[in-house]
Amino acid sequence: MQIEYQxxxxxxSNHKIGIVKSRYNEDITGGLLAGCFKALEECGVKxxxxxxxxxPGSFELPIGAKRLAExxxxxxxxxxxxxxxxxxxxxxxxxxxxxxxxxxxxxYNLPVLFxxxxxxxxxxxxxxxxxDRQNRGYAAARGAIExxxxxxxxxx
Numbered sequence: 548m549q550i551e552y553q554x555x556x557x558x559x560s561n562h563k564i565g566i567v568k569s570r571y572n573e574d575i576t577g578g579l580l581a582g583c584f585k586a587l588e589e590c591g592v593k594x595x596x597x598x599x600x601x602x603p604g605s606f607e608l609p610i611g612a613k614r615l616a617e618x619x620x621x622x623x624x625x626x627x628x629x630x631x632x633x634x635x636x637x638x639x640x641x642x643x644x645x646x647x648x649x650x651x652x653x654x655y656n657l658p659v660l661f662x663x664x665x666x667x668x669x670x671x672x673x674x675x676x677x678x679d680r681q682n683r684g685y686a687a688a689r690g691a692i693e694x695x696x697x698x699x700x701x702x703x
Contacts, residue, residue, distance in 0.1 A: 559587060576676070580684055583685065598615065616657060623659045628664045630668065
């Protein structure tokens with residue numbers, strides 16, 4: 548499935564972006580980070596306006612996002628990979644992470660993007676973190692800048 552972006556030219560040159568990246572599943576989250584950087588560069592976000600906070604795993608993404616939100620970023624992008632195992636552990640983690648990220652966004656009134664892969668297997672995770680437009684880190688970064696532009700366009 549090809550992800551289509553409604554806005555082609557996005558201007559992130561005046562935005563400060565925080566990224567929270569899980570170290571767990573580093574092969575996958577490293578690909579997500581590369582995709583995120585690619586999109587932010589395409590949108591003109593200055594390197595000095597990007598800060599990365601690494602956390603041990605996806606479960607810690609919400610607290611990392613909260614700490615960055617306290618530093619007044621325009622948007623925060625959360626990157627992680629939750630891959631199905633032999634138990635339902637992945638479901639508990641995914642539910643907690645999505646709920647936590649939502650709470651941070653609403654508490655601090657800013658975009659906190661869910662660039663977290665929830666995959667049934669390693670092959671799916673690799674496909675969603677590859678160097679192409681299907682990369683979830685790329686999509687999350689584009690989504691952050693688009694949302695900021697949409698807010699600006701209507702004066703909020």
